[in-house]
Amino acid sequence: MAPKKLQVAAAGLGRMGKRHAINFLNRTPRAELVAAFTPDPEEMAWAKVNLEPYGVTLYDDYKKMIEQPGLNAVVIGTATSVHAEEAIQAMQKNLHVLCEKPLSTSIPICRQVVEEAKKHPHLKVMCGFSRRFDESYRDARNKVEQGLIGRPSIIRSQTCDKHDPSGFFVAYAAWSGGIFVDMSVHDIDLTLWFFGDDIQPKSVSAHGIRAVQPELAQYNDYDNAVGIVEFWGGKIAYYYCSRMMAHGQEDTTEIIGTEGKLSVNSNPQSNFVNYYHPGGITREVPAHYYGRFEMAFVQEANEFTESCLDNKPLPVKLSNAVKAVEIGAALQEALVSGKQVRFDETGRRVEGSSKL
Template identity: 75%
Template sequence: MAPRKLQIAAAGLGRMGHRHALNFLNRTPRAQLVAAFSPDPKEHEWAREHLEPYGVKLYSDYDEMLEQQGLDAVVIGTATSVHAEEAIKAMQKNLHVLCEKPLSTSVDVCRQVVEEAKKRPHLKVMCGFSRRFDDSYQNAYGKVADGQIGRPTILRSQTCDKHDPSGFFVEYAAWSGGVFVDMSVHDIDLTLWFFGNQIVPKSISAHGCIAVQPGLAQHKDVDNAVGIVEFWGGQIAYYYCTRMMAHGQEDVTEVIGTEGKLSVNLIPQNNLVRIYSDKGITQEVPAHYYGRFEMAFVKEANDFAAACLDDTPLPMPIENAVKAVQIGSWLQEALVTGKQIHFDQSGKRLERPNL
């Protein structure tokens, strides 16, 4: 008899949601996509062609989908504003949850999800930080864990998007939580991974500027930002994020240890082709993060399915997802207020919030 497959439902079929749905449908052998929800008629149209014929039942109501018999898990790829509520509802129906990052742009709301998850330790609840599932990052982490660079001390990481002149990101800034929460949260998550989840911030600084999207000012956001987080253990992480790149996605990480260094994706590349012309020798660059991380999302789906089916630990504790958003929020606060934020060794903030 065939081994049981994880019966999973997809919530949200937009930009990322439909990718999660297709990954669970086609590229996750141990899972079976059995249901999908979207509030959007256009997304239903797409789903009727690409999901329904393969046995996926479609819903316009999330709660209704959760009632479907035999469900084991939900993958949540809806708008960030409903992530938390949907995740909590799913847990209350005793379902495993894979939620697109972030759980919420609000630290408090994130914490509610974590509280709910803690009540049900038998459930697998994961906030998907895709870089954790990327071959290159996993290889780098293995080398660090193996001691190849001594004690990791400095982490430089950046999330740099290709410039999108459509104005989308100005609107988006209204509710994105700001660039450090929206973009650098990936780099912060990497910091927790490479330095250890238990690290405690000691002080935080940040600066930013608006170079190409003047409209961001109304949302107190910027399109270029640099931040530094110093930790009590003697480590420092520093981040750069931008939405202004001419060439494409450039997500780079360097981890510098007392005895060596590792870099990941220092020179981004779309493939292994070089073009020789009178301009010189050129390598093309992925235009978007999915071009860089597609296979990491596939691995995430597979690892999540395996953890649910085999009851094995997830690669990252759900608390991390809160911690990453929390540090992102502090960076954003430091950026807006122009003041460093300080913490004692227990992680308690030393001054009153600057805002």
């Protein structure tokens, strides 16, 4: 008898939703994509060609989809604003959930998802921080665990996108949660991974500029920002996020320990080609994060599947997803207010400009 495969539904078939659907359809041997939902006619048309012929039932109603008999799990790649609601509904239908980051840009809503998940301890509920599945970050993590760099003490991490002159990100800023929540949340998640999940921020400082998209001012957002998070226990992380790179995606991390350092992607490159020409030697850089992290998403789908089928612990704790957003929101607050945000050792705010 053939081994059981995880029956998965995909919610949302936008840019990232499509990729999740295709990954569960074709690149996750122990899972089967059996259903997909999108409210968007164009995405539905795509699904009729690319999913339906392979046995995927299509829905324009999320609630109906999650009632499909036999379903085991849902991968949520819809707009951020509905992530939490859909995740909660899926859990209530007894489905495992793999949700694109972030759960929500609202911390109380993030917490609702965590609360709901606590009611269903047998369900696997994971927020997809793809970098944890990237082989380079994993290699770095292994080296840290082997003690190669002593005690990790300083992290520098940046998420930098290729400049998109279309204006997309101006409109997107209305609901993205701000540049730190949208972009640096990955760097913050890595910080929790390398420094330890139980680390508590002590102070948060941030500054930003609008260098290429002045229209971001209407949303109190920025196109470049730098922030420092000081943690209790003598550790510091500092972040740079930007939507202004000319050359492509450049997501770089350094983990600096008392006895050594690890860098991830300090020399971005699309592939192994160097082009030698009268102006010098040039290598190309991936234009987008999927060019850098495609295989991490595939790995994520497979490990989520394994975790559901074999009832193994998930590789990322759900509570971290909330903590990362909390720190991101504090950075965004510091950025907008121009004031440092401080926390006591229990994680409580001790001063700062505003309520979260």
